[in-house]
Amino acid sequence: MSDFLPFALPDITEAECAEVDAALRSGWVTTGPRVKQLESLFAQHVRASHAVAVSSCTAALHLALEALGIRPGDEVIVPTTTFAATAEVVRYLDGRPVLVDVLAGDQNIDPAAVERAIGPRTKAIIPVHFGGQACDMGALLELARGRGLHVIEDAAHAFPASWQGRPVGSIGDITCFSFYATKTITTGEGGMATSENEEWVDRMRVMSLHGISKDAWKRYTAEGSWYYEIVAPGFKYNLTDIAAALGLAQLRRAGEMLERRRQIARTYREAFAGDPALELLDVRSFDEHAWHLFVIRLVRGALSIDRNRLIEELKALGIGTSVHFIPLHLHPYYRESYGYRPTDLPVALECYERSISLPIYSKMSDHDVDRVVGAVQDMLRQHRR
DSSP: OTTOBOSOOOOOOHHHHHHHHHHHHHTOOSSSHHHHHHHHHHHHHTTOSEEEEESOHHHHHHHHHHHTTOOTTOEEEEESSSOHHHHHHHHHTTOEEEEEOBOTTTOOBOHHHHHHHOOTTEEEEOOBOGGGOOOOHHHHHHHHHTTTOEEEEEOTTOTTOEETTEETTSSSSEEEEEOBTTSSSOOBSOEEEEESOHHHHHHHHHHTBTTBOTTGGGGGSTTOOSOOOBOSOOOBOBOOHHHHHHHHHHHHTHHHHHHHHHHHHHHHHHHHTTOTTEEEOOOSOGGGOOOSOEEEEEOTTSBSSOHHHHHHHHHHTTBOOBOSOOOGGGSHHHHHHHOOOGGGSHHHHHHHHHEEEEOOOTTOOHHHHHHHHHHHHHHHHHHBO
């Protein structure tokens, strides 16, 4: 339909178009000076010492685990409420992802469940900052530090978020961000890893481009050399300068785009607060939240229709929605490979069955936001028991 409001849209302006045009006209379109500039500015933004730009958050997570020495048979604890990438990267290295439950309040990983899942083969924890709100990093770091475990943050939703005043990106051992088209800033496809540890970052940088010796991209510049060495069997995970040009413009606008997301989140929370048919997720600190997602949960029995039917009726009214996420332990691969049953992780299952993610992105107009609020409220009134 012509007036359909998509669930997500990138916020692209003339500034982004100009940056990409300049990159194209420069003649340098793959990994080059703009990637290096993006790495430097992004590291400054999250107060990290080092940053590596890569082709996706999935790539960042894979490189992080490899740099930290995850080997076949090692276990990595992952929340079941996440996208496929968080756990599949463990399998890339023939490790075992150990799925754990989440907290009902904010759907972030449950530190108590993490503690119960730690065993002799556990090597790392990957907390996912669900929707843009940071996990309880204090509890997770205490668990990890006391047992010699690494913490790799999946911050695909969490730029620019913070925890107790510290930017996400400067807290765990390695933090991995997504610049996918739906994220708070985008390079189309792309991601970033940040860390304080130069050794891990150097390893990730080398492995992101075929295991070729450091600064291989410079071999096509006046300061480079044709000679290179392969020091490890690496991957093809480098970001292009075209993508980085888009990212540079987006990074400059990150503050204004975040403020718009906050405005939308405030409108939603004010509109839906106190409705007996809905639950809103707990918010620890409104201004530390990146507001990548806005999730509502239906109260069981409050409506005459279920979650799936409500999604279809909102779609018929021109409102795009989504669900975050189908828990990993419900998917065939994890059921068949590890024997998970739906009820093994009951909080995630229960949250999933009642959740709807509403549109929230900086390109939305006030009229768009009012349409979403009006459509949801109309559906609640129409189907209230």
